[in-house]
Amino acid sequence: MDSDSQSPPQPGLETTPPPGAAGGARPRRTIPLRRRLLFAAIALLLALLLVEGSLRVYVALRGWTPNVYAAQLLLFRPHPETGYDLTPNFELRSGTFHISTNSFGLRGPEIAADKPDGTTRIVLIGGSAAFGYLVSDGQEAARLVEQQLNDAGVGPVEVLNAAVPGYNLFQSNIRFREVVAPLEPDIVVLYVGCNDVRYLVSDDPIATEESRTFSVPAWERMLGHSVLYGLVAYRLLGRKPDFGVGRRVQSEPTEAGIAQFQSKLEEIQRDAEAAGAQVVVCSQATASQPDVADDLKIAVGDNEEDIARAVRIFDTLKATLDDFANRNGLPFVDVEAVVPPTTEYLGDGIHLTPAGERLFADELSAALIPLLQNVQSEGTSEEMP
Template identity: 25%
Template sequence: MAFPSQGSALKLKNVLLFLASIVLSVLVAEAAVRYIDGYRMSALALGDPEGSASVDPAMLDKFPLAAGVDGKWFFSEPPPLSNRRKVDPEWQRTYHYIEDHNTGGMEFRPADPFKAWNSVFAGDPCKHSFLHHAPGMLYLYDPPDGQPRPPYRYMPDATQPTGLVTNQMGWRGPPIEVPRGPKTVRIVFVGSSTTVGAPHLPFSYPELVGYWLNRWAESRKLDVHFEVLNSARESTVSTDNVAIVKNEVAPLRPDLVVYYEGGNQFELHSIVDKVPPRSEAPKTPPATVVPGWLQEATRYSAIAARVRAAIGMTGPSQDGREWPKPAYKLQWPEGLSETDPDLAYPKLPVNLNLIQRDLDDMRSAVQKVGSDFAVSSFLWMVKDGLVLDPVRHKYILDQLNRVYFPFRYRDLERLAIFQNRLLAKYARTHDIPFIDTARYFPLDPDLFVDAVHTNYAGLRLQAWITFNLLVPVVDKHLADRSWPRPADPAAPALPTITPRKVTFTCQ
C-alpha cells in the first residue's frame, strides 16, 4: 500500500484548513446578516424577519416609566403558551401545497383554508371572487346575527401551520379563564393585523402587555390577576370590528376594551384633486428571474435572501429615497382645522366619519355591559424626506411607494398625524382613555416590517409603551374598586363556534 508523502499530506492539510476557514467565514457572515436583518439565529429554516429581540436601552429612556414599574421587566417574556400543540399533518400538507403551487393567486394565501369563514359572507364559495381559489375545502360557521361581518374567525383551540395558536374563542393567545375569577381584571384588545401580530412570532403585543401588568401587580402585592385577550384578526376594518365587539367581546363582559387600528381605511383619494392613475407610475425595469437554486437557498440563508433581494430590486430609486411621484393637488377640506379637528365635520379625510360612527357603536356595545372603552393612537413609519435601506427596508419602500401610489410621503405623514389628533379628541370628547403609544414610539425603520407592521423588536417596544400608559388607568380603577368587576352569575357562556368543514369542486 502506498502512503502519501509528507509534502502531499501538508498540501492536504493546507487545503482542509483553507476550506475550514471559508466555511467559518461564511457562518460568521451568515450570523452577522441574520442579526442585522432580524432573523432567528438558532433556526435552520430562515423564516420571516423578526427584528432583534433586544432594543437599544437608550430608546427605553425616552419616555417615563409608570409608577411601580421596573425597567428590567422589559427584558423578560411570558412562558411558552400551554395550548400550543403539534400542527395537524393534513393542514401542514395543504399549507405547503398552496405555498408551493400558488393555487389562489396573490389573494388567497396559505393560511386562509384554516380560518372559519362566515357562511353568510361565503355564500356559494364557487361564486365568491375570493373564496373560489380555495383548494376544494373550507371551514364555515353561522354568524349569530345573520350578518356577513366579520368575514371570518380563526379556528378555535388550534395551532395553525403559520404558528398561530388560538384559544376557545379562536382568538390568538392562551386559554380564556372559565369561569372568570372574582379577582381577574379582563382586558380585550380589538383591531386588525397590527394588533393580532405576525403569527410566527411567539407573542402578540397585547399578550406582553398582560404579562407585564401581572408582574406589576405582583410587585405591588395586589390581590388581582390580569387576563389580557386579543380579539384582532388581519384585514378587518372598523365596521368588522363593530360586529366582533358586539358578538364576541361584549359577551365576555371585560373591564376594558382597547381599540388599535388606523391603516386599513387610510385612503387619501377623497381630498386629492384628480388622482393620477396607476398607469402614470414611474416605469420600472422587468423583474429579474431568480434561479431556482437561489430561491431555495433563501429559505435557509440570510445571505442568499440579501442576494435575491438585490437581484429583485426594481424600484425607480435604488438608493432608498422616495420614488418619483406624479403631480397632484391635495385639497384640504375648507374650514377643517388640522390642529383641532371638528369631529362633526361632514367630510373628514381618511374615512374618519365612518370610523367615528363605528367607534360609537363599539363604545355603546361595551358600555351597555358595564365595560370601559379606550382608543390608541396608531403607528406609521413615514416621514417627509425619509431615506431607507433598499434591501433591509424593502417592504417599507414597497408599501409607501406602490401600495400608496401616488401619494407623497409628506401627505401620508400629514394625514397620519391628523388621524391621531382626531382620535385623541374623540377620546377627550367622550371622556375615555387615550393610549398615545405613537407619541413615544421612535421613528426607526429597523423596528418595522412595512409602514405599519412592527417586527418583534418593535412589537415589544409597542407593548412596553402601551403597558406603561395603561398602568395609571388600571391603578385608578383598582383604587376606586370599579375593577375587577363583580362576577355575574347569569353571564352567558363564551360565544364560541363549532365550524363545519365543507368540500366543493368549482368549474
C-alpha cells in the same frame, strides 16, 4: 410454360400471406381513447398523492403544520355580516411563525367563558397590526402586556387579542358585540385606523365600509388542506400583500369619511360602556411619518408624493383618534410617538417587528397600570364596611 404461371417459392425467400389468410399476423388491438385517458388520470392522481404524502412527511419532520404554505385559507372562515372572521382552534407552525387561536376565535391561549373572580379582562381591538401580523405567539403586544401587568402586581389580568387581520371599525364593532361583550371585558383597547383608510378617503363611506366579502371560494378552502396546493399556489406563484397606503390610495381624507370614522368610534364606545368596560385609545405605529428611514420608504409609497399623501392620511387618523379620546375623557396612548419608523421596529408600513411589539407593549402597560390601580382601589373601598 405460361408466362402468367406463378413460380414456386425460391429457397431463402419469404412470402407474406394476404390479409385474413390462415396463419397470417393479427392486426394490433388499440386501446380506446376514453380508457387511455382514464389510465392517465389514475396515474396522475397516484403521482399527486405520492407527492402530497412526501410533502406531509417533510413538514412533519420539520415540526410544521400542513397549512404552512397557505395558512390564510384556513385561518379565516365566512361570516354573514363582516365577510369573514377567525377560525376557532386554528394553528400554524412553521420555521418562522407559530400562530394559534382558541375556541372563541381569539389569538392566544384558551380562556374560560366566564371571567374568573377577581380577574381583570383587557381586550385588544383592531386589524392585523393589533393581531401581531409579523410575530409568533408570545411576541405580540397582547401577550407581552398581560405578562407585564401581572408582573407589576396589578393582576390577575387576562389580555384577550380580539383583532382580526383586515378588519375595519365596521367589522370590529360587530365582532365586539358578538364575541367580546359576552366575555365581560373591563378595558377595551382600540388600536385601529389603517384599515379604515378606504372609507376615510371615500365620498360614500357607508357603502365602502360595508363592501366586505369573503374572497376565498369553498373549493379553494378545501384545497387549502393540501400541502402541495399551498406550496405551488402561494409559495411558488403567490404574491405578498401590499401595505403601502400611499401607493394604494390616491385620494385625500373627505369630510364624509372622517365623520364616518368618528361615528364608528362613538359606536364602539357606546357598546363598551353598555358592557361595563372602559375604553383606551391608541395611535397606530406606522412608517407614514416625515422622518421615515430611507430603507423603509418603499413600504409607504413609490415616490415622495405618495409618501406625503400617506403622512397626511395617518396624521388625520391620529388627530381624529386624539380628538375622540379628549371629547370622551378617555386615555390616549400615543404609540406612534415611541416607535421609530425604521426597519428595526416596523417590518413594513404598519406591522411591528418583535422589537416594535415590545415598544408598543411597554407604552400600553405604562398607561394601563395606573388605570388598574384605580380600579383595584375602588374595588377595595366598596368592600370596606
